[in-house]
Amino acid sequence: MTDTSILVLVGSLRAGSTNRQLAEAAIGVAPEGVALTIFEGLSDLPFYNEDIDVEGSVPAAAAAYRAAVAAADAVLVVTPEHNGTIPAVLKNAIDWASRPYGASPISGKPVAAIGSAFGQFGGVWAHDETRKSFGIAGATVLEEIKLSVPGSMVRFAEIHPKDDAEVSAQLAAVVRDVVAAVSEASTVAAA
Template identity: 70%
Template sequence: MSVRILALVGSLRAGSHNRQLAEAAVKLAPEGVEVELFEGLADVPFYNEDIDVEGGAPATALRLREAAAASDAVLLFSPEYNGTMPAVLKNAIDWLSRPYGAGALVGKPVAVVGTAFGQYGGVWAQDDARKSVGIAGAVVAEEIKLSIPGSLTRFAETHPVDDAEVAEQLTTVLSSLVAVATTKAA
């Protein structure tokens, strides 16, 4: 069975360590697993019910919804901005939560991981993201966690895929999320 995981990165910065972590997930995906790194979150307008109308929703938001609907699971990569998740990630969750009760996240396994400069690796942001996707109807994989502290120093010279400890932890995250997705599908 092939498993598709949609990766959403909460940082728009070109050199983002969370983006690098997502890139590592793409490379480390086990055989039979495809991790799709969604491009274009910066182009999705802020959620507004006035523009989320049948036949009139923005193309970028529809593309996000289609990618999520076509996936078997979603993996969020969240930095921590002022103690919470970035607006771009919250906005993606808002778009994916609609239409209410039938959004692309309803019943979808979701895990949240990330890295941040602080000593806790962004756990507050990740906890907020888990809360938000749970309210949006996702099946939150609470047991799947990876918070990597000290991102600015840890990844200053090393890409996460080349950090043996991070690569091993990320591989475990992917395997665990695949197990949740295949159990749900069975």
Template identity: 60%
Template sequence: MSVRILALVGSLRAGSHNRQLAEAAAGLAPEGVTVEVYDGLAEVPFYNEDTDTAAGAPEPAARLRAAAEAADAVLLFTPEYNGTMPAVLKNAIDWLSRPYGAGALKDMPAAVIGTAFGQYGGVWAQTEARKALGVAGARVLESVELAIPGSVTRFADTHPSEDAEVITGLSAALQQVAEAVAAPAGTAS
């Protein structure tokens, strides 16, 4: 079975440790699993019902929806900004939640992982992202957890793909997401 995981990164910074983490995940994907790191969240306008009509959505939002619809699962990589997830991730979830009850995230396996500078690795942001994904209709994989603290110092001289603990955690997360795709909806996560 082939599994396509769409990776959405909550940091727009070129040198983002969460982007590096997502790129490491793409390189660690097990056989039969593809991780596509989505580029383009910066171009997606803030959600506005006036621009999301039956005639269509703005092109960047439509492109995001198409990428999600082509995926089997979504994996968010989030830093923590002021104790919560970045606006760019919340905005992506908002666009993917529409139309209400039938958005691209409906019943899709979704997990949240990431790294942050703080001592808890962004767990507050991850909790908020899981909550928003659940409200948006995704099948949130609560058991998938990876919060890597101290990103600024931990990855100052080392790429996440060279960190044994990160490799182990990422590999486990990817395996859990792939298994959730194979499991029928309604299965406990």
């Protein structure tokens, strides 16, 4: 039985992405009762346009994405950095999750942002911008949960992140902290 469901958004569409591998590794270190699921449809989302975001005729891909966000207890974003900021596919996903205004599926939902990049800072700018954008969109951003793995192309050239003991331990801590935030939010809501 799953007690906590975490939707994972991968900010890279590349099949061999190290961030996808990080997401897979996070799934592998999840404790019993916690289900992490990678959302596979980000590439299917049309660019956000209020003209097509009309009740009763929202594009199917956007409706499926919003339903997945709504059904999850939390969202874990695993993303690289593109030109010093958020990849376009991720920004588009944030925009779709932020609507409809006042009733969005991301409103109040715990969100953490982590990832890896080739550079020496591991994508920290993209992770910070992701937290900022999700916060403005209404999510409860888990600011204290951070993991930015530098040098991804070298570090993971011959090893999957799941086989890197240091990264696996860090991912286990990230998942544990997201679950704790969900549990804390549930306790506050019940009070």
